[in-house]
Amino acid sequence: MRLDIPLDLPGHSFIDQLQWLETWACLPKGALSNSADTLAAVANEGAVKMVPVLLDCMNCQAWSWPAYDAHIEADGFTYSDDPLTDMAEQIYQKYRANKMAIHRKSQMEPLKHLRPYWELCGRCASSTGDEDATLILDADDPFWTTHRVPWRCEQIDCRCYVNSLSEYERNNP
């Protein structure tokens, strides 16, 4: 049996996550959250199941998403040659990535006394967009609530993630 991450996460209900995605992808308010039940039924079933439902939510019509246009202009990664399918897939991937990161954070938080450092890896750890960047800070550092981090990553196709480190691991990389 597959171990699914719950749809509602501490401090981030499924509806909250859908509303965040609506804002992020410049969709009209309610475009996703009004179909929460339909989306919930496929949310743990992978892109093959969820992307068609996302396309239904947009009535299969193109919309204006400036950050996506910039991503394409910068020759960013695409999942599909069809722009509309690709936009839906980018939304699915962001939903999944942020959900995993929120879940991971909820697991790291109770272990701060044992693993007091968090290491941010990927593009969000860098001011220049370096995919191999890393940044190690105290788990209690305000950075984790004020900066771009995996549980609130707004970059299209960003693979950033966070590890927790013990004192020993931090000193012996």
Ligand SMILES: [Zn+2]
């Ligand atoms: Zn990121």
